[in-house]
Amino acid sequence: MLNADPHMAMPPLKKSSLGIPIEEDSELRRGPWTLEEDTLLIHYITRHGEGRWNMLAKSAGLKRTGKSCRLRWLNYLKPDIKRGNLTPQEQLLILELHSKWGNRWSKIARHLPGRTDNEIKNYWRTRVQKRARQVSVDDGKGFVEAVRCFWMPRLLRKVDETSSFKGMMSSQSSVPSELLSCMDPSLSTIKHSSEKSSSVTCPTSFANISEQTELTSPSTYGHSQMVNEACNSGISGYDMESISAVGFYEESNWISDEMTDALWNIDEMMFRELEEIGINTII
DNA sequence: AACCACGGCAACCGCCAATAT
């Protein structure tokens, strides 16, 4: 445990090569930021801009390291930071991009406007990776395939189902067709399609799961293909900004807070379903 | 009501590359 009391957090005194405590470092604060510190940082950056973080920290009168200031600004205070749960679309994008790039969080974050690498990393570790450990998929590659062939089609279908449900309950329409077509050109026909894409290469076990649960993979294929194309072309055609999904939520309000919460727990639902159909889990 | 276990997430750490001196 680093700090018994984070509000009085002080680092252990650094020592010179002779073992003499360096006095000035003892003034550096650590731990949670206070409102006052946040205000100082925001005001300073508003007036003078970002960069030269060590100098910035001193000039702003903050008893923090430059690194700490930078982190606080980029991960929390910056005006365009989005708070709250990741949307299903964002979750899908993370799954896809991670399957391509691995733990390149900052690279992934660049394609989710308003989301930080830290947030995405936390999502992956607390939500996705936890499931990878629980579902008996030993190697990472197997898990990626599980995500691609089982998890993502479910996520896509749940997006559609849940929005249809909301439509029934509130007389609003289902997921807007424009959004669906942006997200996945084949999703709008998923309920009627029994055709399986030959382009998806799933391990037999997960292909079987899809069959058992009457899932088809065209939607996944369409999504994956889209991401592939986007990646190959510098992804400009497929980030959340370009498909305007985020803005669409805010403007059309087709997805409520409660619904977002429900969707946020989709991985929980899918995990239970995995158990129900006999996939080994460790709990 | 009290205690405990767990999950989420903000913040820190160490390393490395780029840039400045």
Add this chain to the structure above:
DNA sequence: CATATTGGCGGTTGCCGTGGT
């Protein structure tokens, strides 16, 4: 060219809220 500084990244830690007993 060598060294120092800065910025960026991924991994890890530990506080705190919440739900279960």
